[in-house]
Amino acid sequence: MTDQKSEFTEGHIVRSYDAELDRLRTLLLEMGGLVVDQIGQAVNALTEKDRERSETVVRREEDVNRYDIEAEELVLHVLAKRQPMGMDLRAIMAITRAVTDLERCGDEAKKIAKIARRRLEDDPKVVEAFSIAADNMGALAAGLLKSAVEALDEADEEKAIQSAQADAHLDAEYKLALRNIHSALISNPSLIEVATDLVIVTKALERIGDHAKNIAKYVVFIVQGKDVRHVKTKALDKEI
Amino acid sequence: MDDVNIGGYQFMEATTMSRDRETRSEQGTQALSRNSAASLFGSERGSDVPDKTVGVITHDDPIFACRSVDVFYADKQAIFGVDLDIGRNQVISMIGPSGCGKSTFLRCLNRMNDTIDIARVTGRIELDGQDILDSKIDVVPLRARVGMVFQKPNPFPKSIYENVAYGPRIHGLARDRVELDEIVQTSLERAGLLKEVKDRMDQPGTGLSGGQQQRLCIARAIAVSPEVILMDEPCSALDPIATARIEDLIDELKENYTICIVTHSMQQAARVSQRTAYFHLGYLVEVDETDKIFTNPSHKLTEDYITGRFG
Numbered sequence: 001m002t003d004q005k006s007e008f009t010e011g012h013i014v015r016s017y018d019a020e021l022d023r024l025r026t027l028l029l030e031m032g033g034l035v036v037d038q039i040g041q042a043v044n045a046l047t048e049k050d051r052e053r054s055e056t057v058v059r060r061e062e063d064v065n066r067y068d069i070e071a072e073e074l075v076l077h078v079l080a081k082r083q084p085m086g087m088d089l090r091a092i093m094a095i096t097r098a099v100t101d102l103e104r105c106g107d108e109a110k111k112i113a114k115i116a117r118r119r120l121e122d123d124p125k126v127v128e129a130f131s132i133a134a135d136n137m138g139a140l141a142a143g144l145l146k147s148a149v150e151a152l153d154e155a156d157e158e159k160a161i162q163s164a165q166a167d168a169h170l171d172a173e174y175k176l177a178l179r180n181i182h183s184a185l186i187s188n189p190s191l192i193e194v195a196t197d198l199v200i201v202t203k204a205l206e207r208i209g210d211h212a213k214n215i216a217k218y219v220v221f222i223v224q225g226k227d228v229r230h231v232k233t234k235a236l237d238k239e240i
Numbered sequence: 241m242d243d244v245n246i247g248g249y250q251f252m253e254a255t256t257m258s259r260d261r262e263t264r265s266e267q268g269t270q271a272l273s274r275n276s277a278a279s280l281f282g283s284e285r286g287s288d289v290p291d292k293t294v295g296v297i298t299h300d301d302p303i304f305a306c307r308s309v310d311v312f313y314a315d316k317q318a319i320f321g322v323d324l325d326i327g328r329n330q331v332i333s334m335i336g337p338s339g340c341g342k343s344t345f346l347r348c349l350n351r352m353n354d355t356i357d358i359a360r361v362t363g364r365i366e367l368d369g370q371d372i373l374d375s376k377i378d379v380v381p382l383r384a385r386v387g388m389v390f391q392k393p394n395p396f397p398k399s400i401y402e403n404v405a406y407g408p409r410i411h412g413l414a415r416d417r418v419e420l421d422e423i424v425q426t427s428l429e430r431a432g433l434l435k436e437v438k439d440r441m442d443q444p445g446t447g448l449s450g451g452q453q454q455r456l457c458i459a460r461a462i463a464v465s466p467e468v469i470l471m472d473e474p475c476s477a478l479d480p481i482a483t484a485r486i487e488d489l490i491d492e493l494k495e496n497y498t499i500c501i502v503t504h505s506m507q508q509a510a511r512v513s514q515r516t517a518y519f520h521l522g523y524l525v526e527v528d529e530t531d532k533i534f535t536n537p538s539h540k541l542t543e544d545y546i547t548g549r550f551g
Contacts, residue, residue, distance in 0.1 A: 011549040030271040037270075083507055085534045085546045149272055225536030 020078050021088065024071065025153060028095050028102075031067035032149035035102045036142045038064065038109035039208060043138030046116035046201065047131035057113035064106035071099040090225055091155075094218035098152055101211040105145060108204040112138075115197045122194060133177045133198060137205040140170050144212040151219050160219035161236045163212060168233070170209035177202045289520060294539045295528035299327035299515075303468060303498045304349060309363035311344050311353065318344050321363070322524045324517060326468075331490060331499045333509035333530070336519035337550060342502045345519065346470050349500060350386035351379050367468075384411055387461030391473040393453035395445030395460070400437050403445040403456055404428060407464040423463055430496075431459035432489050451482025458489065462497075469493065471501040475508065487512050506546055510534045518542045 009022040038057050045053035075096050078084060084092055112134075144163050151160035181195050181202075213233060220228045220239055228239050302325035311319035319341045326332050326349075334342035344353070351372060353359040365372050372382055384407070395403050404424045407413075414420035424441075428434040433455040437448070445456050454474060461469050471490075475483040490499055490512045503509050509516050510530060517527040518541070526533065526542045537543050544550045 011544070013548050013550070017548065026271070029273075033271040036272070082548075085506065085510070086537055086543045088547045089535060146272060153272070 014082075017078075017082050020074065020082070021091070024074050024078070024092070024095055027067055027071045027074065028098060028149065029153055031064065031071070031099060031102050032146070034060065034064060034067065035105045035109065036146045036149075038106055039112075039138060039142040039145065039205075042109040042112035042116065043134050043142075043205075045113055046119065047135050049116075049120050049122075051117065051120055054113040054116040058110055058117075061106055061110040064103060068099055068103040071096070087222070090222050094152065094222045097218055098149065098215045101214050102145075102149070105208045105211050108208050111204050112201050115201055119194065119197060133180070134201050134205070137170065137173050137177065137202055140166075140173060141205045141208040141212070144170060144209055145215070148212040148215040148219075152215055152222070155219060155222050157219055157223050157240050160216040161240065164216035164233050164236055167209045167213040170206060174202055174206040289523045289525060289541070290539060293323060293524045294526040294542075295532075297323050297325060297524075297527055299325035299330075301328045302326060303328040303368060305364075305366040305369075306348075307364045307366075309345070309348060309361065309365060311341070311348060312360045312362075313356070314358040318522055319348075320522045324524060324527060326498060326500060327515065328498055329494055329496070330515060331494050331501060331513040332515045332517060333513035334500065334502045334517050334519060335504075335506060335509050335545070336525075337545065338504075339521075340519040341522040342517075342519045343472055345524075346472055346500055346502050349468070349470055350383045350388060351377075352383075352388065354379060381411075384464040385466055386468040386470060387464065387466035388470045388472070389454070389457050389461055389474050392477050393450060393457050395448070395453050395456050397444065397446060399442045400428075400445045400448070400456060401441040404459050404463045407460060411464050413464065427459040427463040428456075430462050430493070431455045432485060432492075433459055449482070451478050451485055454478060454482070454486060455489065458486075458493075462493075466497065468498040468500065471499060473502055473504060476504060483508070506534070518545060520545070 009025055010018050012018050012021075038060060041053050042057045044050060045057060075092055078092060082088075144166055147159060147163040147166075150156075151163060178199070181198055184191055185195050214229065217228050217231075217236070220226055220236070224239070226239060228236060231239060304324075304326035306322055306324045306326075309319060309322040309324075310317060322345060334346060336342045347353050348361050348365060349372075351361075353361055361373055363373070367382075367385065370377075396406065398406070401424055404427050405420055408420060408423045414423055425434065428437060433452060436452060437456075445453065448456060454477075458469070458474075475486050478486065487508065490501070493499060501509070501513065513530045515527060516530045516533040518525050518533065518537075518539075520541050526537060526539045528538070532538075533542065534546060537546060541550075
């Protein structure tokens with residue numbers, strides 16, 4: 001991590017205010033980095049039948065929660081002490097919401113890791129089938145989340161809208177995965193147990209995409225003060 | 241199990257994340273990096289005074305319409321071409337750093353600058369269509385229509401009753417003692433002070449607490465039935481409880497009066513006013529709905545000031 005300054009953390013006459021906002025921004029990036037890694041590790045644990053990785057993910061979920069709590073405490077403190085206005089207020093609101101979305105993404109990663117633990121004894125061929133579906137969706141979801149958090153940190157609307165719109169790919173993958181699961185089940189109903197787990201995994205990854213999309217939309221709020229949470233993602237371009 | 245083909249389909253490539261598993265650490269994780277090119281909010285907005293006031297200077301139902309108002313102290317210009325409508329029965333707050341001209345502008349609205357020999361005001365300031373800068377205007381009735389409350393409470397060294405009765409008496413607003421009593425009662429009631437002073441109306445106004453004295457001054461201004469009340473930092477000498485009382489009073493008074501308030505407290509401006517005007521170096525930089533000014537101002541100078549970056 002660089003110590004790159006941003007406009008929303010610097011320039012206050014009270015320098016300790018700068019330091020507090022900088023800490024908040026750093027928290028967002030650290031938490032974002034951890035959650036993106038959690039998603040990758042959870043999917044790997046599943047596809048590579050790696051018990052250790054799944055344990056790591058479950059253990060580190062505590063760290064994700066700690067970031068959530070620390071960010072909440074810091075925001076409360078800043079609101080009470082500084083009474084932020086203008087872009088400070090918008091940035092704080094957006095980061096608070098983003099942290100909540102990241103925490104939920106962390107929960108989804110843990111869900112996948114637990115399924116990975118449960119599927120350790122599966123036939124390698126079943127696992128392979130898991131791999132392709134989960135691996136691709138996992139990479140896509142983690143990538144979306146990463147770019148959304150970065151866009152938020154950089155207050156980069158264009159990048160944010162790109163990543164919000166890229167969520168459509170993830171949704172398409174999700175639908176495709178479901179269709180494939182259905183066909184597989186028709187030809188081999190005994191796969192019901194593994195198929196159910198795969199549905200949960202793909203659904204978890206699809207949800208992560210939605211959270212990433214939320215985070216991306218907060219960027220528009222930071223920059224323009226416009227609430228676009230319920231604006232159709234396709235129509236986001238018109239907002240900038 | 242050969243027929244298992246759950247995921248046998250082509251996936252789109254993830255474009256946004258490198259999938260290099262080897263670089264993923266098992267234990268620690270890397271925080272996402274900060275982009276060195278990160279340029280945030282409003283980087284394209286200039287930080288110079290704009291040619292034209294940003295926001296909405298007009299109002300649907302203006303009591304004051306000010307156009308091209310310049311103020312000079314001798315040959316030094318203090319206010320530059322201010323255009324601003326002040327809405328009827330609304331609270332408008334004027335904010336800005338010391339020396340920005342907000343008090344000077346406020347004092348134009350009832351020609352208080354006339355009391356300063358070297359001050360000269362040009363442009364047009366219309367109160368309900370009548371130009372108050374016209375030399376033919378009598379400032380005594382003008383100041384009854386446009387009352388003023390100052391930073392430091394300044395009751396007359398007279399009884400509480402006399403403080404309020406003075407104005408109506410000199411303006412001939414009461415025919416007899418009964419009417420005068422009624423005006424005093426109503427004014428003290430409206431200023432939220434009656435309950436506290438009704439048993440000691442003959443005691444000196446200067447014996448009241450700071451907050452009570454300020455409300456007495458508000459009662460004194462109300463007593464002559466003004467249309468507008470100008471308040472120049474009315475709470476800066478008061479404690480937070482007395483300040484809250486005045487703010488509550490301002491909320492109530494706006495039903496019947498137009499209030500223009502100059503304040504150094506941005507929180508106060510945010511709490512009490514419907515519109516906010518930001519002054520900077522004698523220019524009116526931005527004026528808009530208060531909600532907009534404090535959450536999403538349009539000009540960088542306003543943003544810098546309200547977020548505590550100005551300096």
